[in-house]
Amino acid sequence: MGSRGLLGVLAGVLLLMGCHRPASMSIAESGKTRLVYWTAPNPDELALARELVAEWMAANPDVEVVVQPIPAGQSSEEVLLAAVAAGTTPDLCSNIWPGIVEDFVEAGALVPLDQFPDFDSLLDARIPETVRASFRSRDGHFYQLPWKTNPVMMFYNVQLLREAGLEQPPRTYGEYLEAARRIVADTDGDGLLDRWMGYRDIRPIWWQRYFDYYAFYIAASGGRTLFDRQGNLAIDTMASNRVFAFFARLYAMGAFPKAVWTSGGSRFIQEQLATDFTGPWHLIWLEKNAPPDLTYDVAPIPVPDDHEGPVYTYGDYKNIVIFSTTQHPEVAWRLARFLVSRKADRRLLERTRQIPVRRGLLDDPYFAPVFERYPILRHFAAQAAYTRSVDSVPDLKEILDALAQEFEAAAVYGVRSPAEATRRALRRIQMILDWNA
Amino acid sequence: MRRLGLYLLLGIGLVGFAYPFVWMGIATFTPEAEIPELTLLPSRWTLEHYRLVFERIPVWRGLLNSLVVALAVTASVLVFTSMAAYALAKLHWRGRETVFSLILFTLMIPFLLLLIPLYTLVVRLGWTDSLLGLIVPFMMNATGVLILRQSFLTIPRDLIDAARMDGCGELRILFTIVWPLSVPALVTVGLLTFIGSWNEVLWPIIVVREVQWMTLPQLVALFAVGGGAEGQLGPQLAAAFLLALPIVLAYLFFQRYFIQSFATSGLKG
Amino acid sequence: MPERVTKNRRWRVRLREAQQGYVLVAPYLLHLSVFFGYPLLFAFVLMFHRWDIVTPMEFVGLKNFWRLMRDDLFFRALLNTGIFLTIHIPLQIVVALFFAELLNRPLKGRGFFRAAYFMPVVVSGVVITILFQQLFAFDTGLINRMLQALGGEPVPWLVSPALAMPSIAIMATWKNVGLYIVLFLAGLQHIPRHLYEAAELDGANAWQRWWHVTLPMLNPTMVTVVVLSTIGGFSLFIEPYILTGGGPLNATLSAVLYIYNQAFYFNHMGYAAALGFCFAIVIFLVVLLQRRFVETDTWS
Known part of the structure; x- marks a missing residue:
């Protein structure tokens, strides 16, 4: 029996086993069109989504929208992939990481959005022409509507820096290292350091690298990602080497602790850390948990000393997609459009302190009251124009994982030179790409 | 003097193997800050860790899932593998030796080769996120067949022939005559299967993602790895202690059977 | 004549026994073929394919x-x-x-x-x-605490x-x-x-x-x-x-x-x-x- 015969038999077996997938559940009850809308499972965003949807339903009485948090699981991406595999995706979802979109497109799970006549104008209101390409899929269509972004920036403890003689937050690697020299200390004299310049989770978890290696790489390279427009691997090795070297210095001098803190709350609010690299969603948490006398502000992440031009960073984009399991793409599109309206954007900004992807956010008087109330948000809104997302390539997770492995080796443990680490990462990434070619 | 040395060494072993469990038990009632201290007893006892565990993970549900899975697997293994073992030990039929070698062959295939295809099979059957996916693939067990066959071989043929003369069917012979004579082997297979199923954690982690179908070991493992315990030691140890408790209690009462069963399986391997 | 009868009966008993044998072993074999045989065969198919469960399987030869x-x-x-x-x-x-x-x-x-x-x-x-996670912990682990109490240095059990x-x-x-x-x-x-x-x-x-x-x-x-x-x-x-x-x-x-x-x-x-x-x-x-x-x- 040749391999064909074997395959035939197997195909037969598989057919016999059958896949009893339930038909899509978009049942029209009492004549209403029913949509299922999945949103991020955190309480603030869920409440916001419920509120917005209630308003939209009041204006569209013929539609019933069910808002559900993405079911609990190891990670949103995993749950969504499982839903795609099982054909149980919702009509639309607003919490889509661009890194996963290409996989969904390949699986035929998404509705191309550029088929809707007003898509172009809508996209134009959100992103400048220059970054358009990064949201286009490899087949030339657009499947995602940019919704919000969380630019990674440097939170700093104003008081701690001032005590160390710094009136301004450090802007370059040199300034940051100098600040670290003055700040890192053993304040209670027990022989162990207890005040550091910063902290990063050192476990080689790929998405943790958004907040150190990847954001710093984007900044050091003047806004480049890992791949060029044509989808070819194009890592700026110089920038990568510099980021590895910078963090290797920080870990070697003890400015960052080599520890995994999963308990004891945030050391930033306990004034044990001078800086913290994270996104604007952290603001709500700080407002709730930080002691009133903690003075903090936000600045762009440090760049190499000879850096020129604007400082870019990683913007953790979350976008809206419509799944092809929907039976009412037009209705879903109407809801999507509402979710990115000015009104909805303002509520998003106000309620979750996350930055809607919208051009001219700071110039628009409609948003001004929010920035008045939360001045720190201005930094993030200004930074949002200088953010990069992740590349739309398959296997992105494993590619970022390869970089995370090298970050651990070169920066945290210092067992490899920065150049060697970049070389090894490139080799592994190339292997993954060749394998998947 | 030599006897004293002997007992001293044995006592060191005792501390080494049993004390960690005692320490763990005490630590689960110790305030978080005192757990790393070397003192034997805490300054005050607390139920805080257990409160957090019961708040964060559905312990009873997990216990129920684990019990259902382990009992179903054990019952099925006992019934079906003794049928197969009986056919192999006491009945003559063409192909018997082939089937027996086939069963021996399955023992040689490492599970890690079957892991992925077996998972995809469960996906196709739609048994992910259900107890079926945890039970059905393990309803038979080659080691069980070997142990039971070995035991059935020692049963005198005359007994079985006499029963046949009385018109008993083979199934009836198996369950009314052979089973009562093979209690030790049945206990061994039952215990090994039950413990194996109860302690299994890789397979549930792969197949079940929904909390309501998770087994207790899986819940406890994810509780320790994920953020559920907020990085605190006490709750993790408390969860682990809850997981250990049923088996340890059973072990305290039936340790002779446990040791015999495991030793049998070790010798078979 | 009597000899023939016993032979015939023995033969019939044998046949019955064989039938019973097949019946008794059948559930085991059925299970074996579905949950052992099929995965074993499928492993050999799968390893020559690229498959993420979501998109259709794609034959890639020896690429894996x-x-x-x-x-x-x-x-x-x-x-x-x-x-x-x-x-x-x-x-x-x-x-x-x-x-x-x-x-x-x-x-x-x-x-x-x-x-x-x-x-x-x-x-x-x-x-x-979970027990050893605590015993092996660098700062707070029981083993290192004991070592330190005895005047030794803490050992980076899981960190190194x-x-x-x-x-x-x-x-x-x-x-x-x-x-x-x-x-x-x-x-x-x-x-x-x-x-x-x-x-x-x-x-x-x-x-x-x-x-x-x-x-x-x-x-x-x-x-x-x-x-x-x-x-x-x-x-x-x-x-x-x-x-x-x-x-x-x-x-x-x-x-x-x-x-x-x-x-x-x-x-x-x-x-x-x-x-x-x-x-x-x-x-x-x-x-x-x-x-x-x-x-x-x-x-x-």
Whole structure:
């Protein structure tokens, strides 16, 4: 029996086993069109989504929208992939990481959005022409509507820096290292350091690298990602080497602790850390948990000393997609459009302190009251124009994982030179790409 | 003097193997800050860790899932593998030796080769996120067949022939005559299967993602790895202690059977 | 005539018996073909494909194996398993033999000691791992606290890339050794007395008697320890999953953990199947070598 015969038999077996997938559940009850809308499972965003949807339903009485948090699981991406595999995706979802979109497109799970006549104008209101390409899929269509972004920036403890003689937050690697020299200390004299310049989770978890290696790489390279427009691997090795070297210095001098803190709350609010690299969603948490006398502000992440031009960073984009399991793409599109309206954007900004992807956010008087109330948000809104997302390539997770492995080796443990680490990462990434070619 | 040395060494072993469990038990009632201290007893006892565990993970549900899975697997293994073992030990039929070698062959295939295809099979059957996916693939067990066959071989043929003369069917012979004579082997297979199923954690982690179908070991493992315990030691140890408790209690009462069963399986391997 | 009747009846009894045999073994065989045969066959199909479960399977020929030969992490997992086994197997044999020898002496409470040493064997690996996570912790761990109380330095059990896998090997030894104590003890008790007496007559001293009589007689148990430990080493999962996640610097990445990551983290089912196949081949070869080595050793 040749391999064909074997395959035939197997195909037969598989057919016999059958896949009893339930038909899509978009049942029209009492004549209403029913949509299922999945949103991020955190309480603030869920409440916001419920509120917005209630308003939209009041204006569209013929539609019933069910808002559900993405079911609990190891990670949103995993749950969504499982839903795609099982054909149980919702009509639309607003919490889509661009890194996963290409996989969904390949699986035929998404509705191309550029088929809707007003898509172009809508996209134009959100992103400048220059970054358009990064949201286009490899087949030339657009499947995602940019919704919000969380630019990674440097939170700093104003008081701690001032005590160390710094009136301004450090802007370059040199300034940051100098600040670290003055700040890192053993304040209670027990022989162990207890005040550091910063902290990063050192476990080689790929998405943790958004907040150190990847954001710093984007900044050091003047806004480049890992791949060029044509989808070819194009890592700026110089920038990568510099980021590895910078963090290797920080870990070697003890400015960052080599520890995994999963308990004891945030050391930033306990004034044990001078800086913290994270996104604007952290603001709500700080407002709730930080002691009133903690003075903090936000600045762009440090760049190499000879850096020129604007400082870019990683913007953790979350976008809206419509799944092809929907039976009412037009209705879903109407809801999507509402979710990115000015009104909805303002509520998003106000309620979750996350930055809607919208051009001219700071110039628009409609948003001004929010920035008045939360001045720190201005930094993030200004930074949002200088953010990069992740590349739309398959296997992105494993590619970022390869970089995370090298970050651990070169920066945290210092067992490899920065150049060697970049070389090894490139080799592994190339292997993954060749394998998947 | 030599006897004293002997007992001293044995006592060191005792501390080494049993004390960690005692320490763990005490630590689960110790305030978080005192757990790393070397003192034997805490300054005050607390139920805080257990409160957090019961708040964060559905312990009873997990216990129920684990019990259902382990009992179903054990019952099925006992019934079906003794049928197969009986056919192999006491009945003559063409192909018997082939089937027996086939069963021996399955023992040689490492599970890690079957892991992925077996998972995809469960996906196709739609048994992910259900107890079926945890039970059905393990309803038979080659080691069980070997142990039971070995035991059935020692049963005198005359007994079985006499029963046949009385018109008993083979199934009836198996369950009314052979089973009562093979209690030790049945206990061994039952215990090994039950413990194996109860302690299994890789397979549930792969197949079940929904909390309501998770087994207790899986819940406890994810509780320790994920953020559920907020990085605190006490709750993790408390969860682990809850997981250990049923088996340890059973072990305290039936340790002779446990040791015999495991030793049998070790010798078979 | 009577002879013919009995022959005929015997033949009928045989036929009935054969039928019953097929009926009784049928459920087992059915289950075997679906949950063993099919996955086994499908593994051979899958390893030549790329498949993420979501998109259709795509035939890629030998590409998975091509990648595997260039995959540092595959070799890293092999190396890690090797490190694990070189520590785990000898340690297990020495500790188990030591306690089995102690227990084989005339003493009170043998059953009690044996039961206590055996306890970790029956308890779930999850429990043991969570327990050792605390025992091995650098700052707060019980072992390091004791070392410090005795004036020693804390040991970076799980933090150091060089020590992490040996630490896991120690933990696994602690968990499993009770079983081998029992097996060795049974082995010791079954050595016929007259062998020792004969050796004594030949003028062998205690050490020689142990080396030439005890050790060879325990050979079957040795083989069991070696083979079971090897298979156990290749199926390490929950220990690194909870303790280290495979780190630091992939020092505790085990075969099953790498398969798990490729399959369920990166959705590379085909590649994971290829990994499973290659690890299985390695296990097979290693066990074959061990059997040859350990068993011939007896007779030299």
